[in-house]
Amino acid sequence: MELPFAESYKIKMVEPIYKSTxxxxxxxxxxxxxxxxxxxxxxxxxxxxxxSGTGAMSQNQWAAIMTGDESYAGSSSYYHLKDAIKNILGFDYFLPTHQGRAAENVLFSVLVKEDDVVPGNSHFDTTKGHIEYRKASAVDCTIDEAFDTESLHPFKGNLDLNKLEAVYSTHPAEQIPMVIVTLTCNTSGGQPVSMQNLRDVHTLSKKYGIKVVFDSARFAENAWFIQQREDEYRNSTIKEIVAEMFSYADAMTMSSKKDGIVNIGGFIAMKDEELLKQASVFNIMFEGFNTYGGMAGRDMNALAVGLDEVTTGxxxxxxxxxxxxxxxxxxxxxxxxxxxxxxxxxxxxxxxxxxxxxxxxxxxxxxxxxxxxxxxxxxxxxxxxxxxxxxxxxxxxxxxxxxxxxxxxxxxxxxxxxxxxxxxxxxxxxxxxxxxxxxxxxxxxxxxxxxxxxxxxxxxxxxx
Incomplete structure (x- = not known):
């Protein structure tokens, strides 16, 4: 008889919950x-x-919290997180923020202006809110299969390339600050985006000179679906898949309260040092100094461990x-x-x-x-x-x-x-x-x- 599935962890502490009438x-x-x-x-x-922020942290994350460096500037916890982001996600530059919507606020303060158009796959509520607050427009380019709940399409988070190119071809490039790819696509049902679609969106966007930004709150879950559903990646590790995914992005925002497995935190990461410099101005205004942003050192430590755990084992x-x-x-x-x-x-x-x-x-x-x-x-x-x-x-x-x-x-x-x-x-x-x-x-x-x-x-x- 085949053994049933069982969780690969045991419970160390419990919290009582009340049963009401x-x-x-x-x-x-x-x-x-x-x-x-x-x-x-x-x-x-x-x-x-x-x-978001409601999960249980591991013993290694709790241990990392105890060694957090709360220095205002140059905290060692910042550099632990910087190394994790570079080694796992491949970005040279990052800014910590207190959560994902703060990362959007900082990045969009640089990139989005009135009358801009921002295509994407069923933008998350805060993403759309930050776009429309700046009197720009969010354009949904999700594939039609996403809206048929009975369809078994394996990657309902995919962008429709024809819809996306229609946006690109009918607006000047300077009016399109970026395309946002949400991984996984929350609003359409937590649905993943395929590696092939990420590759195609990147190629099309580079043709038109448009930045590709990933909303990466659940990037690891997206990588798992790629491993399970795209034959080319059956034998790839999650870390290998994640590295390729982010090779197709110019920048990313992260609500670390999801696939960072922490209770608070977020960040922006980018490959362009000039974008870092521009975003730093707003990060210091809205969040805090660049080596802590909106995060305590202990939480940056826990996040560095979480990014490793979510892509391993x-x-x-x-x-x-x-x-x-x-x-x-x-x-x-x-x-x-x-x-x-x-x-x-x-x-x-x-x-x-x-x-x-x-x-x-x-x-x-x-x-x-x-x-x-x-x-x-x-x-x-x-x-x-x-x-x-x-x-x-x-x-x-x-x-x-x-x-x-x-x-x-x-x-x-x-x-x-x-x-x-x-x-x-x-x-x-x-x-x-x-x-x-x-x-x-x-x-x-x-x-x-x-x-x-x-x-x-x-x-x-x-x-x-």
Missing amino acids: REQRKEWIKQANYNLFNLRSEQVFIDLLTD YYLENRIQQVAYLGNKLIEWGIPVQKPIGGHAVFVDAKKFLGHVPKEEYIAQTLAIELYLEAGVRGVEVGTLLADRDPKTRENRYPKLEMLRLAIPRRTYTNNHMDVVAVALKNIFDRREEIDHGYRIKKEAPIMRHFSVELEHAEKGRKK
């Missing part, structure tokens, strides 16, 4: 104005809101196996999800799950609230709320995909927790016709509204 959760979500971001952590049983198999475990359980029960299962999260197709709820009533948010009420599980809407309003018309943008994202923290929950999530969704699926309304907005911010939006039951605003 449905009545408690009903009152808590009402007090939170039906926005799951507003819940207190102790009001959540299983927290799948994000995998057992980590990726354990990580992606658990995400697949939850996804396959939902598929088995007929619950519609984005296929194939992505690297960091399971994305439930809310339109197919709650198709009778009007799109104006925020279908994915409605499903997220139902899941919290059912079992105290917190997910996040990746749909109309996140898509925000058109900056010119101020009308809602209705994306092709309306998803409930269940992002799984790294090395944090067991498969028993995944079973609870799966059964909770099955219970809701079985009674889905009873959910006869969604929600409407009471109050919202002018940009990236999903973080702070206040909602109420839509039935209150319906005409009798």
Whole structure:
């Protein structure tokens, strides 16, 4: 008999979590104005809101924290991280920041100006926010297969080269500061980009003189999918694949809270020293001196170890196996999800799950609230709320995909927790016709509204 899969680590410390009642959760979500971001952590049983900064660090990372150098300038921890970035990712220059959106803010302050056009593959919410805040436009060039949740295309994060060239050929190069390739592509379902596509995007971009920038939050998960799904790389190590991936980028931003396996931190890395000099001005203004940016020395130490661990040994198999475990359980029960299962999260197709709820009533948010009420599980809407309003018309943008994202923290929950999530969704699926309304907005911010939006039951605003 073949031995079953088991995690290649054991648990050394545990954190208690509280099991609430449905009545408690009903009152808590009402007090939170039906926005799951507003819940207190102790009001959540299983927290799948994000995998960003919520994972468990290894014993080697904790040991590295104890040797952090907190010198304001010239910290040895900075040089440990600099060496890791050079050796693993191949970039000569980098600037530490406190997280990924800070890296975007610094880099885009150099590169993006009003009326610019920034193509990419389903830009992440903060990426699009930083672009549109500067009165530029983000253009989605993702392949069409990404928007068919039943398609089994192995690389749904790929950019459509025809769409990309259409952007390049209809705008002057000086109006296109970069193309952004998100690895893996979060907004389309944690879907990977193939090595061939990275190579082709690089070749096309160099033809038009456009910079290639990777949003690299989940670069290691992307490398794992390349190893598993591209025959040419079956026998390559993750480190070898990562090195080739980044050979096709001029610069990168990183939210280290994902594939850095740390609780805080980020960075910008680049191959051009002149870009480093320009970005340094904004990094010092927004983040801190260049050898610490927005990070403590101890966190830079932990990140240097994390970048090595995420590209070595057992980590990726354990990580992606658990995400697949939850996804396959939902598929088995007929619950519609984005296929194939992505690297960091399971994305439930809310339109197919709650198709009778009007799109104006925020279908994915409605499903997220139902899941919290059912079992105290917190997910996040990746749909109309996140898509925000058109900056010119101020009308809602209705994306092709309306998803409930269940992002799984790294090395944090067991498969028993995944079973609870799966059964909770099955219970809701079985009674889905009873959910006869969604929600409407009471109050919202002018940009990236999903973080702070206040909602109420839509039935209150319906005409009798």
